[in-house]
Amino acid sequence: MTRIAVTGLGAISALGATLEDNWQAALAGRGGIARCVMGDSPYGPGGLELPMARVAEGYDALLDERMGKPTAGALDPFAKFALAPAAEALDQAGLRGHPVLEERTAVIFGHGLGGLATLEVGYERFFGLKSPRLHPSTVPKVMVSAGVSAAAMAFEIKGPVFAVSSACASSAHAVAQGAAMIAMGQVDCALVGGSEAISTAGCVRAWDAIRAMSPATCRPFSADRDGMVLGEGGAVMMLEAWDHATARGATILGELVGWGMSSDAFHITQPSPEGQARAVRQAVTMAKAQGRDDILVSAHGTGTPLNDAAETQSIVEVFGEAGRKLPVIATKSAHGHLIGGSAVLQAAIGLRALKEGLAPPIQNFNERDPACDLDLVLGEARPVQSRLLLQNAFAFGGLNVALMFAAA
Amino acid sequence: MAQIPSDDELFDVISKEALIDRATLSREANLEDLGIASLDVISVLFEVEERFGILVEAEELTDCKTLGQLMDKVKAKAESAAA
Numbered sequence: 001m002t003r004i005a006v007t008g009l010g011a012i013s014a015l016g017a018t019l020e021d022n023w024q025a026a027l028a029g030r031g032g033i034a035r036c037v038m039g040d041s042p043y044g045p046g047g048l049e050l051p052m053a054r055v056a057e058g059y060d061a062l063l064d065e066r067m068g069k070p071t072a073g074a075l076d077p078f079a080k081f082a083l084a085p086a087a088e089a090l091d092q093a094g095l096r097g098h099p100v101l102e103e104r105t106a107v108i109f110g111h112g113l114g115g116l117a118t119l120e121v122g123y124e125r126f127f128g129l130k131s132p133r134l135h136p137s138t139v140p141k142v143m144v145s146a147g148v149s150a151a152a153m154a155f156e157i158k159g160p161v162f163a164v165s166s167a168c169a170s171s172a173h174a175v176a177q178g179a180a181m182i183a184m185g186q187v188d189c190a191l192v193g194g195s196e197a198i199s200t201a202g203c204v205r206a207w208d209a210i211r212a213m214s215p216a217t218c219r220p221f222s223a224d225r226d227g228m229v230l231g232e233g234g235a236v237m238m239l240e241a242w243d244h245a246t247a248r249g250a251t252i253l254g255e256l257v258g259w260g261m262s263s264d265a266f267h268i269t270q271p272s273p274e275g276q277a278r279a280v281r282q283a284v285t286m287a288k289a290q291g292r293d294d295i296l297v298s299a300h301g302t303g304t305p306l307n308d309a310a311e312t313q314s315i316v317e318v319f320g321e322a323g324r325k326l327p328v329i330a331t332k333s334a335h336g337h338l339i340g341g342s343a344v345l346q347a348a349i350g351l352r353a354l355k356e357g358l359a360p361p362i363q364n365f366n367e368r369d370p371a372c373d374l375d376l377v378l379g380e381a382r383p384v385q386s387r388l389l390l391q392n393a394f395a396f397g398g399l400n401v402a403l404m405f406a407a408a
Numbered sequence: 409m410a411q412i413p414s415d416d417e418l419f420d421v422i423s424k425e426a427l428i429d430r431a432t433l434s435r436e437a438n439l440e441d442l443g444i445a446s447l448d449v450i451s452v453l454f455e456v457e458e459r460f461g462i463l464v465e466a467e468e469l470t471d472c473k474t475l476g477q478l479m480d481k482v483k484a485k486a487e488s489a490a491a
Contacts, residue, residue, distance in 0.1 A: 070427040133457070136450040 002183045003242035006254040006405065008095070009348045010088025010193075012081055013233030013335040014053035017062055018088060022345065023352040026334045026360040027381050033217050033229050033336055033364075039201030043128030048208060051217050052199050053231035053336030055081065067154060075141060075150055076115030077197035081234035081341065082147035083154060086191055090155055093238040094250060095189065097156075106160040106187045107148045108178050109236070110170025110194035111340035112395075113203070115142035120200045147195060147234075159187050168300070170194045170340035171235065172393035172401035175347070176259045178239050188244040195234025196339040204230065210269065212304055218337070220301035220330035220362055221308045221376050223369035228302040231336025235345035254351045255406040257388070258287030264398025271306055271394055273313035279400035280318045280392065287404040289388055293322065296359060296386035297374075298350040300394045301330030302337055309371040311392065327384050328374045329353065333363035343393035347403060350389040354407040359384045410461045410489035418479045421459065425451040435476030442475070462486045 011018065014032025015025035025032065036054060037047040060072035063084050072080055086107075090096055095105075118141040125131040140146060145163040152161045160181065164173045171194025178190030198207075207213055207230060214227030245252055260282025264275030284290055300311055315323045331349050338345055353359050359377045377384075391403040413421075415435070423430040426448035433442075446466065453464050464485050472478040 070423070070429065073424055074427050133454065135454050136447060140447070 002185070004179050004182050004256040005240045005242050005245040005250070005252045006237050006256060006351065007240045007245050007250045007252060008089035008091070008093030008238030009253060009351065010085030010092070011233070011235040011345050011348050012055060012084050013231055013338060013345060014055060015335050017059070017084065019348050019352070022335065023349055026331050026349050027358060029361045029363055029380060031334045031363050032231070038199065038204045041124060041128070041201060043124055044201055048204060050204070050208070050213060050215065051229050053229060054199055055232045071154070074137065076118045076146060077232070078111055078115055078195050079141070079147040079150050081195035081197055081232065082109050082193065082236065083150045085193060085234050085236040086151045087154070089191065089236045089238045093240065095238065100188050100244070101155060101157045103159050104187050105157050105189040105191065106178055106181050107151050107157050107191045108162060108164060108174040109147045109192070110164045110166065110172070110174040111144050111147065112165065112167045112170055112196055113198055114144035115146060116198050116200045116203050118142050120202050151191065157191065165340070166399040167395035167397060168337065168339050168342060169393040169395035169399050169401045172343035172391065172403055173261070175237070175239070175256070175344060175403055176261055176401060179256050179259055182239055182241050188241045190239045191236060192239055193234060193236030193344040194340040196341045197232050198339060199230055199232050212269070214303060217364045218303040218333045219364040219366060220299065220303045220333050221369060221372040221374065222365045223367040225303045225305060225308060227304050228332070229336040231332070231338045233335065233338050233345065234341040235348050237344055237348060252408045254354065254408050256403065257406045258283040258285070258289065258404035260286065260402045262400045264400070266398050269396050271310040272398055273310045273317060275398050276310065276314035276392070276394050276400045277317040280314060280390065280402040283390065283402035283404040284318060287388065289404060292388060293325065294386050295326050295388045295390050296350060296353060296384055297326050297328045298346045298389060298391045299328050299330045300392040301332055303332065307394065311394065312372045312374055315374065324373055325375055327359050327377050327382065327386065329359050329377050330362045331360060334360070343391060343401065343403070347389065347391040347405065350391060351405055353384070354386055354389050354405070357383055357385065410486045412483055412486040412490060413456070413460045415479060418482065421455045422452055422475065425455050433475060435474065435479065437475045438473060439475065439478065456482055460486060462489060
């Protein structure tokens with residue numbers, strides 16, 4: 001099968017506006033979660049205070065500067081959070097203006113939802129102000145494909161361009177889809193990733209209604225974990241056919257060696273270890289990684305009581321008792337849960353961890369839980385010898401993806 | 409209540425809604441050369457209504473070739489509304 005290189009990475013989150021910022025924060029055990037008051041509109045029921053991991057203000061000017069022209073004003077935050085890391089990944093890959101963009105490059109981003117900030121402003125006018133006129137850009141900003149279209153237009157990428165959606169696994173499905181297109185020879189390059197910007201007044205209330213949100217912070221695998229924390233941002237990686245990358249002398253940051261996908265067909269919010277294990281096993285089998293002890297596990301690790309216990313079971317189901325000895329990181333404790341953007345952000349941080357031989361610590365951890373008896377990286381960054389990265393992404397609705405990367 | 413916007417205020421709205429560098433805008437600039445598409449025009453008109461209370465329909469601007477002509481139409485609408 002065609003080997004697939006990673007030649008570019010980009011990220012933005014509460015930890016910073018570049019992957020380097022995100023990596024340095026995660027490595028140092030610095031978190032981006034802070035208490036916020038959401039929803040101070042006169043048409044709402046009043047503010048809700050809760051922990052969130054939001055992208056720092058002043059971001060529009062930064063994006064306009066990066067793109068070299070006014071750009072941010074036409075986009076919902078979710079699309080901006082895809083476009084900026086796309087630019088970073090493309091620049092790192094050295095592919096800006098490259099002929100491969102003309103036909104043989106795909107853009108596939110995953111998002112759980114679309115432009116909710118724009119939609120809520122529109123609804124506020126409609127239901128609150130009783131105005132019959134909404135902004136003419138509402139539809140082009142809200143549509144879930146706004147991010148991929150923005151990237152295609154900004155970088156003149158003219159191959160297959162579309163968005164995918166599978167809640168918290170969206171960007172992982174984008175990676176799998178891009179990889180498949182390269183593997184079957186349809187394209188040479190695929191700009192893949194995802195983003196999310198759902199920290200809007202109305203949406204946060206909807207999340208609060210599920211009772212999956214922590215009132216305190218995100219503590220993956222800790223006995224006192226009590227829910228997830230929403231994060232904002234996105235991450236993008238450039239996948240490239242190995243021969244294409246080496247022929248042009250690209251710097252290879254890692255290799256995608258396996259991916260697996262499964263559906264629990266079970267419950268809309270409750271996870272199933274069996275379904276998760278099927279995705280992980282597929283990825284491990286494709287990567288021929290059975291029996292390897294040099295795997296760094298970047299857990300889905302949301303910090304909900306159910307997820308982390310189920311994920312522990314699925315890891316042990318695939319790797320046996322040896323799975324308990326694999327080092328496990330859970331960076332949602334730093335950048336929150338970016339829903340559609342999470343998997344690629346976590347994989348990008350994980351790839352840096354492989355390169356540096358340092359695993360970033362799980363933050364906010366208090367107490368071991370017998371139901372999560374894994375080799376958790378706690379306290380401070382730990383030197384690791386791992387050569388493979390397993391990235392888990394398990395979504396609401398039982399949609400599971402596992403990605404396996406090898407160090408460059 | 410309609411307000412009569414200044415040229416500077418209209419340039420600000422056009423720059424923001426049509427994503428055009430403010431420094432490149434002038435009364436003489438040709439709409440086609442600026443790359444102002446129909447969605448940009450209706451976005452500008454939306455903001456004009458929001459900020460100045462002037463309701464202008466896109467169909468009223470079909471004869472406009474330059475930014476100056478477009479701005480004069482908007483101002484004339486504001487003046488007749490204020491009168």
